[in-house]
Amino acid sequence: MTKKPEKRKAKSGKELRWGVERRMEFIEFRLFWEGKINRRDLIEKFGVSTPQASADLGKYQEAAPENIHYDIRAKCYYPDKGFKPKFLDPDSDRYLANLLSLSSGIMTEEESWLYSVPSYGVLPQPHRGIDPGRLRRVVGAIREKLAVQIRYQSMNAPEPEWRWITPHALAFDGYRWHVRAWCHRGEAFKDFVLARIVSIRLTKGHDLDPTEDVEWQEFIDVRIGPHPKLTDTQRTAIELDYGMEDGELVIPVRRGFLFYFLKRMGLDIDPNVRQPKHQQIVLLNQEEVEKAYSLSEEGHS
Incomplete structure (x- = not known):
């Protein structure tokens, strides 16, 4: 039996399908940050038809008539002076996160909700390569609650060494990703830099209670x-x-x-x-x- 699309309650008090609500948020995002929106924006961003884009803008105008007006000459919708978002909480962090994602290549301009991207600069950081195959095995070990044997280059050893760890969480320190794990050799919870895992060999079952990692909890x-x-x-x-x-x-x-x-x-x-x-x-x-x-x-x- 096909599951019906989930409905969410918007701030206006009306229930909208997730896809429609998402487009309502996009309309407000563009009105707040870009100061205008038109049908083409919705068509290009969501791949909807021209009639659907018109319907979405009409639906928004119906839900928030005091927020938006149409300029026939410019063929664009503009925010009114008393504009107050109903579907979106304007967030500076979200806007700036878009710029960071663009700068790092995580997101393309087509994927971003930004239209007129301002000139910006981001302090470059060295790329720390994490092999996706090894990351997948670590994440899988966390999910399946397994111990994993890794060949790891510690700064306390001259050469990489094999050791068993039981991971239970991932951690980001602002520069590098780590895996938080029980170290079988040291019999203690430690952080292991993901990029320093040279290879992974075996896995095995291991009972671990993450709540025992007091420093993490x-x-x-x-x-x-x-x-x-x-x-x-x-x-x-x-x-x-x-x-x-x-x-x-x-x-x-x-x-x-x-x-x-x-x-x-x-x-x-x-x-x-x-x-x-x-x-x-x-x-x-x-x-x-x-x-x-x-x-x-x-x-x-």
Whole structure:
């Protein structure tokens, strides 16, 4: 028996099929970020017919008459002054993520919802090659709850070595992907850099309870604030930059991620080593963080 298309309730209170709702979101995305939309946009993006594109724009106009008006000369729809999204929550992160995806080649301009892509630049990062076949086997081991024998190049050994691990999660530190796993040799939970897995040989059953990985399960609230030696206006700028409230921002971090988090944020060194304008932020609960960090130092391979 064929399953009927799933229906979702839009903000307008009406139920729409997922495909239609998606196009309503696209209409609002273009109206909000590009300032206009026409039938051709819907046709090219979703492959719908001209009548369907017209119907979608008519449906949107019916749902939000105060949001949109049609310019006969330009043959385009434009947002009204009182435009308030009904199907989409405008999100700066989503817009900028489109630019990042374009820059990395993950997404093409045809796949992106952006139309007029602004000039932009992204700091290049070295490509860290992860073999898709080995990644598939690691993901499969996580899904099937298996131990896997990997040939791994650790920085603690001169040559790659075979070892058994039982993976239970993937982790990204901002630069590299890791697999979080029980190390049979070290009898401890550790992070293994996926790109350093040279080859995979065998798998076997292994009972593992991921909740026993305390460093993965436990979170610590890292409290950061502007460097105290900044001027008042500089401190205000940093508070706005990080979205701080009352001079601080609380960031929950997995205890096993503290090593990567502190390093990436430049919080792994004495804040007095660099000038305040370069350091900019400091730990407000340094003693608590250092205590948690000292318990997690051995979890990297």
